[in-house]
Amino acid sequence: xxxxxxxMRVYLTRFMTTEIxxxxxxxxxxxxxxxxxxxxxAGEVVALPTETVYGLAADALNAEAVAKIFEAKExxxxxxxxxxxxxxxxxDTVAEVPETIAPVVKKLVERFWPGPLTIVLPKKAxxxxxxxxxQPTVAVRASKDLVFTRVIRTFGKPLxxxxxxxxxxxxxxxANAVKAELDGxxxxxxxxxxxxxxxxxxxxKIEPAAPKPLITILRPGPITPxxxxxFGRVQLVNKKSRNAPEVPGQLESHYAPRTPxxxxxxxxxxxxxxxxKYALLSYRGEIADGYxxxxxxxxxxxxxxxxxxxPEAAVRFFFALRQLDNSGVDEIIAEPxxxxxxxxxxxxxxxxxAVVK
Ligand code: TXA
Ligand code: MG
Numbered sequence: 001x002x003x004x005x006x007x008m009r010v011y012l013t014r015f016m017t018t019e020i021x022x023x024x025x026x027x028x029x030x031x032x033x034x035x036x037x038x039x040x041x042a043g044e045v046v047a048l049p050t051e052t053v054y055g056l057a058a059d060a061l062n063a064e065a066v067a068k069i070f071e072a073k074e075x076x077x078x079x080x081x082x083x084x085x086x087x088x089x090x091x092d093t094v095a096e097v098p099e100t101i102a103p104v105v106k107k108l109v110e111r112f113w114p115g116p117l118t119i120v121l122p123k124k125a126x127x128x129x130x131x132x133x134x135q136p137t138v139a140v141r142a143s144k145d146l147v148f149t150r151v152i153r154t155f156g157k158p159l160x161x162x163x164x165x166x167x168x169x170x171x172x173x174x175a176n177a178v179k180a181e182l183d184g185x186x187x188x189x190x191x192x193x194x195x196x197x198x199x200x201x202x203x204x205k206i207e208p209a210a211p212k213p214l215i216t217i218l219r220p221g222p223i224t225p226x227x228x229x230x231f232g233r234v235q236l237v238n239k240k241s242r243n244a245p246e247v248p249g250q251l252e253s254h255y256a257p258r259t260p261x262x263x264x265x266x267x268x269x270x271x272x273x274x275x276x277k278y279a280l281l282s283y284r285g286e287i288a289d290g291y292x293x294x295x296x297x298x299x300x301x302x303x304x305x306x307x308x309x310x311p312e313a314a315v316r317f318f319f320a321l322r323q324l325d326n327s328g329v330d331e332i333i334a335e336p337x338x339x340x341x342x343x344x345x346x347x348x349x350x351x352x353x354a355v356v357k
Pocket of ligand 2: 171
């Protein structure tokens, strides 16, 4: 593309009006879905709710449409996208399932799809290289969100959809959060309310091994190691290999607020600097945990008041992070969360949010 032409394109995409359409009433639902499908069919991008986070969707098999996702998110093209399927039976339209792992893939798909599990498999030729960042594999899932499902089934083809935020920023779990991220650069957001899980899907790859297949978790998420262990030997990808080409998007710094964030393992580690304002991201909001009373916090968000439940904390996590980021403090202090179940995924996101860029 010529330079001028490119500049004009950016200018045009930057100044569009971003509409939010509700989906609560049957009539609203239908017209919102129709509007989304019309745009997708015209090669445009649309933000849609999923059960994990909001996604920015485009026709996965149309490279020009997919290019608009990268443009809107300002996402580097080395970071591949997840392909969403209309139905789980459509898996072989975009991916090859090697015979050596076919039985375990079948079981995982039967158990977890539609749902928050993404499987990395060899790609079929119809998937544009832009989607997979030139890699021979494609990451695939099927969402169970009602609005997303209706849109993709009416559209009738796979949709590429990364989280609907600017690259590296906090993932959106509501239509308003998408608007805060991408206002003026995308035409439409369907409002399906708050996301059910609040954290991105678990991403796995599978290798044949005896006596059980090896399941490597490339990104922890709502489907936990415990959920997966009946299907094979489960390992979490180690920190060092996170920046390897195999997991290009799992960069060390990600999901990051603009405000610096620090995880404090012990409340006594907190030594405030004079004149600085601090916010607290608390897990249970209990005085006994030692953080709440430690300081006159300028803002506090409690992820799961009382006993502390990791799934509840997950739902609130990105919302709370976004609120604290907008609270005008100099630093966000975060309490660690027990690394069990979905708590593993919350701590993964928190650590990446805390990395100094
Ligand atoms: O829950 C989700 O997965 C959400 C919703 C919208 O579906 N999507 C999402 O997409 O989180 P995104 O683009 O924000 O994160 C996708 C991650 C990236 O870290 C990317 O590097 C990784 O998936 N990925 C994509 N294709 C891959 C592949 N072939 N091999 C390894 N990792 C891949
Ligand atoms: Mg993302």
